[in-house]
Every structure is written in structure tokens, then in C-alpha cells.
Amino acid sequence: GQNIDQPTEMTATEGAIVQINCTYQTSGFNGLFWYQQHAGEAPTFLSYNVLDGLEEKGRFSSFLSRSKGYSYLLLKELQMKDSASYLCAVKSGGSYIPTFGRGTSLIVHP
Amino acid sequence: SAVISQKPSRDICQRGTSLTIQCQVDSQVTMMFWYRQQPGQSLTLIATANQGSEATYESGFVIDKFPISRPNLTFSTLTVSNMSPEDSSIYLCSVDQGRSGELFFGEGSRLTVL
Numbered sequence: 049g050q051n052i053d054q055p056t057e058m059t060a061t062e063g064a065i066v067q068i069n070c071t072y073q074t075s076g077f078n079g080l081f082w083y084q085q086h087a088g089e090a091p092t093f094l095s096y097n098v099l100d101g102l103e104e105k106g107r108f109s110s111f112l113s114r115s116k117g118y119s120y121l122l123l124k125e126l127q128m129k130d131s132a133s134y135l136c137a138v139k140s141g142g143s144y145i146p147t148f149g150r151g152t153s154l155i156v157h158p
Numbered sequence: 159s160a161v162i163s164q165k166p167s168r169d170i171c172q173r174g175t176s177l178t179i180q181c182q183v184d185s186q187v188t189m190m191f192w193y194r195q196q197p198g199q200s201l202t203l204i205a206t207a208n209q210g211s212e213a214t215y216e217s218g219f220v221i222d223k224f225p226i227s228r229p230n231l232t233f234s235t236l237t238v239s240n241m242s243p244e245d246s247s248i249y250l251c252s253v254d255q256g257r258s259g260e261l262f263f264g265e266g267s268r269l270t271v272l
Contacts, residue, residue: 081260090263091201093256135201144259145191148201 052149054136059155060126068121068152070136081146082110082121083135091135094121123154131156160185160255164264171271176239179267181251186231191261192224193250201250207234241271 051073060066070080079098083091095103097112097119109122123130133153137146161184171177181190192204204224205213213226227235238245251264 079259081258083261088268090250090265091261093260093262096256096258096260098258137201139259144254145203145206146261147203150198150200 052136052138052147054134054149054152056150057153057155059157060123062126062128062156062158064126065122065124066126066154068123068134068154070119070121070149072117072119072136072138072149074117074138074140076141077114077117078139078142079146080110080112080119080139081137082108082119083137083148085133085135085151087132094134126156128156128158130154160187160253160262162251162253162262162264164251164267166267167265168268169270171241171269173242173271175241176237177241177269178235178237179249179251181234181236181264183232183253185255187253187255188231189254190228190234191252191254192226192234192236193252193263195248195250195266197247204236204249238269241269243271245269246271 053071082094085091095110102111107124112119133151135151136149139146163182165180190207193201195201203216204219205215207213207226207228209228209231225237248266248268250266252261254261
């Protein structure tokens with residue numbers, strides 16, 4: 049089985065930077081996804097990491113360390129619209145279907 | 159990226175009844191996935207639906223409770239049978255059409271069982 053751990057909730061200030069961590073224990077790691085989910089909406093894909101290192105995409109970056117079973121999502125220049133739940137999902141064991149963490153609810157305040 | 163339409167978007171149902179959720183994709187896909195997201199919880203995979211064969215259910219989910227149809231490569235239905243308040247949840251349809259195998263989701267169907 050898999051165990052994916054994320055903080056339940058985080059708060060940050062508009063314009064600031066926030067880092068959302070995700071740790072996982074799994075066998076046969078095969079990729080890690082980050083999704084954003086606004087309240088009442090479907091999750092939308094943000095990033096994919098399969099190799100160690102940082103992937104940057106505009107204001108959002110995602111980092112992976114496979115040896116540590118660790119990833120983070122970095123959000124820069126926070127905007128109010130970034131208030132959402134951020135879901136970490138891991139593929140492993142030859143499965144093409146990821147397992148999702150519980151998500152981190154990010155609240156951005158002025 | 160795939161565009162996925164689900165209906166109903168929300169419904170309030172009586173205990174003991176059944177409801178069928180429809181999912182339409184704008185392109186042909188081999189596999190469609192049905193997820194459940196209970197309040198404050200993660201996305202949990204219910205089953206994988208392949209066209210022309212029976213759905214594959216995850217541990218804890220059975221066909222009698224969640225029958226699935228997959229009549230063609232762009233459409234699937236999930237039925238929630240004999241509902242109880244514990245079935246109150248958001249049900250999401252998804253496909254993995256992304257370049258990295260990422261999932262695209264429908265808007266979700268929010269069911270409330272009284």
C-alpha cells in the first residue's frame with residue numbers, strides 16, 4: 049500500500065511565498081502529481097515529477113526527492129485566487145492510477 | 159486535454175433509492191475512472207471502466223453497490239444503489255489523457271442522501 053502525508057491546512061499572505069510539503073512511503077515509485085482543487089470544483093493538474101529536482105512553471109514550482117520520499121509545491125507571489133486545496137498524488141507499483149493524499153487547504157488572506 | 163461533462167451536477171436523494179451519474183468525454187478514451195470524494199477526504203478510486211468489459215473495482219467497492227456501464231469509448235455511467243447517508247459525497251469521472259498520464263476530471267456530481 050501507499051502512505052501519503054500532507055498538512056491539513058496552511059495560511060499565507062497575499063504576495064508571499066508558500067511551500068506545501070508531501071511525504072510518501074511506497075514501493076516502485078513511478079511519478080508524483082500535484083493538483084489544485086477550488087471549492088466545489090474538479091481537481092486540475094498542476095505538475096508532474098518523476099525525476100529528482102525542481103520543475104518550474106510560472107508562479108508554481110514542484111520539487112521531488114525520491115530517496116527521501118518527499119515533494120513540495122512552491123507557490124510564489126500568492127494571489128487570493130490561489131486559495132484552494134492542493135492534492136499530492138503518487139503513482140507506484142506499476143499502476144497507472146495515482147493514489148491521492150488528503151490534500152492541503154491553503155487560505156490566502158490580504 | 160479532454161473535456162468531460164458529468165450530470166447531474168448535484169442531487170438530493172432519499173435513503174434506499176438509486177441514482178445514475180453520466181459521464182461524457184469529448185474524445186475516445188480506453189479507460190475511464192470513477193472516484194469518490196467524501197467531505198474533507200481525499201479522492202478514492204471506486205473502479206476503472208473499460209469499454210467492452212466489466213469494470214475493475216477497488217478494495218471496498220462492489221458491483222452490486224456501484225454498477226458501472228461503459229457502452230462506448232466516450233461514455234460511462236456510475237449508479238449508486240440503495241443509497242444511505244454514508245453515500246453522500248462528490249462522485250468524479252476522470253480520464254488519463256495528459257502527456258504525463260495526468261488525470262482530467264469532470265465537474266463532479268454532489269450527492270446528498272437524506
